[in-house]
Amino acid sequence: MITSHPGLRVIEGTVTTPRGYRAAGIHCGIKADRPDLALIVADVPASAAGMFTTNKMRSAPVIQNEAKLVSGRAQAMIINSGNANACTGPRGFDDARAMAAAAAAALGIAEGLVLTASTGVIGRPLPIDRITAAVPALVAALGAGGTAAAHAIMTTDAFPKTAAVVVDLGDGRVTIGGIAKGAGMIHPSMATMIAVTTTDAAVEPPLLRQALRAAVNRTFNCISVDGDTSTSDTVIVMANSAAGAAPLVAGDGRYEAFVAGLTDVAGRLAKMIVADGEGTTRVVEVAVRGAASDADARAAANTVMTSLLVKTAFHGAELNWGRISGALGRSPARIDPDRVAIAIGDVWVVRNGVGIPETYPAAQELLTPSEVRVTIDLGLGQGTFTGWTSDLGETYVKINSGYLS
Amino acid sequence: MITSHPGLRVIEGTVTTPRGYRAAGIHCGIKADRPDLALIVADVPASAAGMFTTNKMRSAPVIQNEAKLVSGRAQAMIINSGNANACTGPRGFDDARAMAAAAAAALGIAEGLVLTASTGVIGRPLPIDRITAAVPALVAALGAGGTAAAHAIMTTDAFPKTAAVVVDLGDGRVTIGGIAKGAGMIHPSMATMIAVTTTDAAVEPPLLRQALRAAVNRTFNCISVDGDTSTSDTVIVMANSAAGAAPLVAGDGRYEAFVAGLTDVAGRLAKMIVADGEGTTRVVEVAVRGAASDADARAAANTVMTSLLVKTAFHGAELNWGRISGALGRSPARIDPDRVAIAIGDVWVVRNGVGIPETYPAAQELLTPSEVRVTIDLGLGQGTFTGWTSDLGETYVKINSGYLS
Numbered sequence: 137m138i139t140s141h142p143g144l145r146v147i148e149g150t151v152t153t154p155r156g157y158r159a160a161g162i163h164c165g166i167k168a169d170r171p172d173l174a175l176i177v178a179d180v181p182a183s184a185a186g187m188f189t190t191n192k193m194r195s196a197p198v199i200q201n202e203a204k205l206v207s208g209r210a211q212a213m214i215i216n217s218g219n220a221n222a223c224t225g226p227r228g229f230d231d232a233r234a235m236a237a238a239a240a241a242a243l244g245i246a247e248g249l250v251l252t253a254s255t256g257v258i259g260r261p262l263p264i265d266r267i268t269a270a271v272p273a274l275v276a277a278l279g280a281g282g283t284a285a286a287h288a289i290m291t292t293d294a295f296p297k298t299a300a301v302v303v304d305l306g307d308g309r310v311t312i313g314g315i316a317k318g319a320g321m322i323h324p325s326m327a328t329m330i331a332v333t334t335t336d337a338a339v340e341p342p343l344l345r346q347a348l349r350a351a352v353n354r355t356f357n358c359i360s361v362d363g364d365t366s367t368s369d370t371v372i373v374m375a376n377s378a379a380g381a382a383p384l385v386a387g388d389g390r391y392e393a394f395v396a397g398l399t400d401v402a403g404r405l406a407k408m409i410v411a412d413g414e415g416t417t418r419v420v421e422v423a424v425r426g427a428a429s430d431a432d433a434r435a436a437a438n439t440v441m442t443s444l445l446v447k448t449a450f451h452g453a454e455l456n457w458g459r460i461s462g463a464l465g466r467s468p469a470r471i472d473p474d475r476v477a478i479a480i481g482d483v484w485v486v487r488n489g490v491g492i493p494e495t496y497p498a499a500q501e502l503l504t505p506s507e508v509r510v511t512i513d514l515g516l517g518q519g520t521f522t523g524w525t526s527d528l529g530e531t532y533v534k535i536n537s538g539y540l541s
Numbered sequence: 542m543i544t545s546h547p548g549l550r551v552i553e554g555t556v557t558t559p560r561g562y563r564a565a566g567i568h569c570g571i572k573a574d575r576p577d578l579a580l581i582v583a584d585v586p587a588s589a590a591g592m593f594t595t596n597k598m599r600s601a602p603v604i605q606n607e608a609k610l611v612s613g614r615a616q617a618m619i620i621n622s623g624n625a626n627a628c629t630g631p632r633g634f635d636d637a638r639a640m641a642a643a644a645a646a647a648l649g650i651a652e653g654l655v656l657t658a659s660t661g662v663i664g665r666p667l668p669i670d671r672i673t674a675a676v677p678a679l680v681a682a683l684g685a686g687g688t689a690a691a692h693a694i695m696t697t698d699a700f701p702k703t704a705a706v707v708v709d710l711g712d713g714r715v716t717i718g719g720i721a722k723g724a725g726m727i728h729p730s731m732a733t734m735i736a737v738t739t740t741d742a743a744v745e746p747p748l749l750r751q752a753l754r755a756a757v758n759r760t761f762n763c764i765s766v767d768g769d770t771s772t773s774d775t776v777i778v779m780a781n782s783a784a785g786a787a788p789l790v791a792g793d794g795r796y797e798a799f800v801a802g803l804t805d806v807a808g809r810l811a812k813m814i815v816a817d818g819e820g821t822t823r824v825v826e827v828a829v830r831g832a833a834s835d836a837d838a839r840a841a842a843n844t845v846m847t848s849l850l851v852k853t854a855f856h857g858a859e860l861n862w863g864r865i866s867g868a869l870g871r872s873p874a875r876i877d878p879d880r881v882a883i884a885i886g887d888v889w890v891v892r893n894g895v896g897i898p899e900t901y902p903a904a905q906e907l908l909t910p911s912e913v914r915v916t917i918d919l920g921l922g923q924g925t926f927t928g929w930t931s932d933l934g935e936t937y938v939k940i941n942s943g944y945l946s
Contacts, residue, residue: 193870193878193894223866223878225895258863259896367867444849448938458663461628462772465598473598473628489598490630491664530935533853 141396146404149300150282151176153313154336156378160277161288164270166218166256166263171288173267175239175274176332177212181249182376183338184210185345187352189369195222196232197252198368204248208341210374211249213332214239214274215289217317220328221254221262222367231262238268242275253370255317255328256291286315289330293319294412299404303337303397305390308381310337312397316405319412328368329356331405336379337394343386347395348373355402358523359410373398410524415531419524420450420508426477427519432469434521436514439467441525451527453503455496457485464512475515480508546801551809554705555687556581558718559741561783565682566693569675571623571661571668576693578672580644580679581720581737582617586654587781588743589615590750592757594774600627601637602657603773609653613746615779616654618737619644619676620694622722625733626659626667627772636667643673647680658775660722660733661696691720694735698724699817704809708742708802710795713786715742717802721810724817733773734761736810741784742799748791752800753778760807763928764815778803815929820936824929825855825913831882832924837874839926841919844872846930856932858908860901862890869917880920885913 152159156179164173186205188198204210214235221228232252240247254262277284286296300313318329339347352371377383384391411419422441427433440446443463449456457478464471478486481502483495502508557564561584569578591610593603609615619640626633637657645652659667682689691701705718723734744752757776782788789796816824827846832838845851848868854861862883869876883891886907888900907913 191867191870192876193866220863223863223891223894223896225879225893227895257861258867259861259891260863367863367870451938456662456664458625458628458665458772461598462596462663465596465772471597474630486628486664488630489628490632491628528938530938533856533933533935533938 141393143304143393144397144400145302146400147300147302149311149313150286150298151313151315151332151334152280152282153300154311154334154378156180156336156376157334158278158281159285160274160279160281161284161286162270162274162277164216165266166216171284172216172218173270173274174215174285174288175212175278176285176334177243177278178334178374178376179378180376181209181211182374183208183341183344184372184374185341185348187348187371189366191367193223193367195220195254195368196224196228197221197254198370200229200232201251201370204251207248209249210251211245212239212243213251213253213372215253215330216267217289217291218256219254219260219262220256220258220368223259224261227261231264234264235267238271242271251372253330253368255289255330255368258367282313282315289315289317291317291319293317297405297408297412299401301397301400303393305381305393308379310335310379310381310394312401314401314405316409318409328366329409330368331356331371331402333373333398333401335373335375336377337375338377338381338383339375339394340383343384343391344373344375346386347391347398350395351399351402354399355406359406359525407524410526413526415529416526417529418450418506418508418527420510420527421522421524422510422512423522424512424514425520426513426515426517428470428517429519430521431519433519436464436467436469436471436512437521437523439463440512441523444528447525447528450503450508451529455480455485455500455503457491460510460512461486461489469514470516471514472516477513477515479511546798548709548798549802549805550707551805552705552707554716554718555691555703556718556720556737556739557685557687558705559716559739559783561585561741561781562739563683563686564690565679565684565686566689566691567675567679567682569621570671571621576689577621577623578675578679579620579690579693580617580683581690581739582648582683583739583779583781584783585781586614586616587779588613588746588749589777589779590746590753592753592776594771596772598628598772600625600659600773601629601633602626602659603775605634605637606656606775609656612653614654615656616650617644617648618656618658618777620658620735621672622694622696623661624659624665624667625661625663625773628664629666632666636669639669640672643676647676656777658735658773660694660735660773663772687718687720694720694722696722696724698722702810702813702817704806706802706805708798710786710798713784715740715784715786715799717806719806719810721814723814733771734814735773736761736776736807738778738803738806740778740780741782742780743782743786743788744780744799745788748789748796749778749780751791752796752803755800756804756807759804760811764811764930812929815931818931820934821931822934823855823911823913823932825915825932826927826929827915827917828927829917829919830925831918831920831922833875833922834924835926836924838924841869841872841874841876841917842926842928844868845917846928849933852930852933855908855913856934860885860890860905860908862896865915865917866891866894874919875921876919877921882918882920884916
């Protein structure tokens with residue numbers, strides 16, 4: 137990632153850091169003893185946009201959110217963890233509607249302004265009665281509760297994920313904050329990720345959609361690769377104008393500063409998701425350059441980033457670059473084996489497809505830190521892509537072979 | 542798999558079970574203390590055919606074998622384990638040639654009749670001097686050594702893989718035998734698999750190619766999915782006519798019996814490779830039906846068979862069918878979520894995309910044996926595919942994060 141822009145100042149914060157938002161996270165009884173229900177509310181109806189999974193088994197909340205966001209407006213989002221409400225048939229749609237209706241009634245707003253999300257086990261009916269019964273307590277708890285909300289949306293996450301930034305638009309400052317969950321990722325796309333971002337900037341819905349797409353394509357979509365997604369992946373942004381700054385206009389410097397800010401928040405949340413991969417001990421940045429096209433660069437990086445042989449080698453801090461070559465060879469990208477070069481950090485270990493043994497010791501040392509950088513030059517063109525993946529350790533297997541129990 | 546044909550009789554055996562073949566397996570010093578060099582030789586030049594990896598980083602032996610087999614003839618194959626001679630540049634080609642030349646000289650046959658294969662670590666130069674120095678001892682050891690050869694080609698394999706069958710052609714009997722290696726498979730295609738089959742049938746090269754393609758497409762290609770292969774995957778068949786049976790003719794019952802026999806040998810070897818997946822505790826058969834096309838059925842099965850969340854759930858014997866649904870949803874196959882049905886063994890746990898909780902206890906019991914059967918009906922058409930995958934346990938990660946050390 138990560139955007140650098142002179143107008144950005146990174147701060148600690150969450151969805152309740154921008155003006156005009158409240159949030160809460162409580163326990164409603166889906167999980168045994170951990171928070172499992174979150175609510176984020178804007179003081180007034182806000183511009184809103186979302187991006188959702190491309191999985192064909194989309195959950196009821198995803199389908200309903202997409203329909204609601206055609207209006208470009210939302211005011212609240214209620215999220216439960218512990219149950220994904222996916223593959224639950226007609227009942228799943230009824231349950232998602234009931235969840236939105238309960239929040240709308242308690243907040244005194246229209247149901248169409250309430251988005252929903254559910255994350256956890258797939259294929260089990262949502263215990264909707266526990267959720268609706270808890271909504272009054274959830275609304276009563278609303279306040280500067282962004283961190284509580286971040287806790288309540290966790291599933292296998294080891295830590296809550298929050299990020300915020302202040303953006304200097306020149307004629308005023310706006311704040312962008314976010315929370316996210318996601319961890320179960322041998323590659324990230326296989327687990328649900330949910331991110332909610334809020335801002336007090338004034339952005340009309342079409343421009344907000346454009347800004348979100350720009351930010352997500354450089355961040356969440358670089359860890360969760362195209363078309364390879366869970367039933368529930370969801371990224372939402374709300375903009376409530378509460379900062380009092382003039383509305384953003386497409387293409388100017390103020391808009392660019394805003395997009396840089398949104399990309400920064402999304403990028404830090406995305407990187408936290410990679411770092412929180414189940415059993416992850418290191419985050420690996422995979423930068424591909426010299427590809428025949430950007431699409432080829434993304435395809436080549438994706439195959440490397442999702443190769444289990446590559447990921448287990450990184451877990452063992454092994455300089456097994458042959459596994460990177462093998463992954464490149466089976467990627468859909470155009471590859472000339474005799475032109476491939478591979479570097480660990482700044483140390484080139486492969487040139488023209490062949491290893492350079494004298495550099496191995498220096499490269500080996502760069503494999504042990506918790507952040508590792510791999511550069512792959514395909515030597516064919518100008519295409520580039522940078523993505524992030526995690527190593528794969530025994531802990532992942534332990535967590536995921538006993539997930540239901 | 543697995544062909545049933547009235548003319549087949551399964552026997553214990555290897556590449557030296559058919560008449561007119563000798564083999565040996567010895568230690569040449571690539572590995573510390575285990576056999577690492579194998580030779581299989583026909584008494585006379587034989588018809589021969591091969592199928593190879595579609596990986597773009599193909600190893601030198603693969604490229605050279607393909608060129609040699611244009612002639613449709615071969616007499617010997619020398620195979621080392623411990624080093625894949627892949628991604629080794631021009632030197633790799635020299636080394637593969639030297640390996641073939643050393644065997645040809647010691648056997649007194651043309652170098653063009655000697656195939657080679659190498660399996661093990663990628664990207665390290667082959668210790669060719671140790672191989673060529675050991676060739677005289679290897680040739681001296683030739684005999685009924687199919688099992689020794691099967692041992693010598695192992696890498697992370699836990700056991701040698703051999704299979705044989707006697708085929709009644711009506712007017713005479715022929716024998717088909719085979720050996721294989723392959724294990725490192727989170728999904729099978731990520732590891733090298735090598736299989737060598739021999740027969741004393743008389744089959745002209747074009748028909749032998751056709752028979753091999755038919756057998757491999759129903760066996761090895763159902764565990765190692767299209768286009769998703771290692772640098773070195775190799776399947777070879779040699780036919781030396783030593784049984785004295787009349788040559789096979791395309792399309793008749795004798796040819797069909799032969800293909801059934803070759804498919805049986807290949808199928809049992811392929812299933813052994815799945816069963817020997819690193820850390821595998823169970824083999825899972827995934828049968829997809831009702832797909833819009835056979836290609837769709839294969840694509841849907843492939844996504845399920847390679848999903849780590851599915852494989853870890855099978856490791857834990859968890860009835861987490863939502864992970865199967867999630868995998869189906871991101872497969873490239875056409876899917877209607879409301880038509881999907883899923884069975885464990887003969888117990889349907891999902892109909893119309895929704896779980897049937899009353900059947901879960903019965904299905905749960907079918908998840909604990911070492912062989913598990915999953916049927917997925919997409920409810921869309923006539924397309925079918927059956928493949929085999931393994932569960933994923935902690936042992937896989939342990940083996941693959943310390944492979945070089």
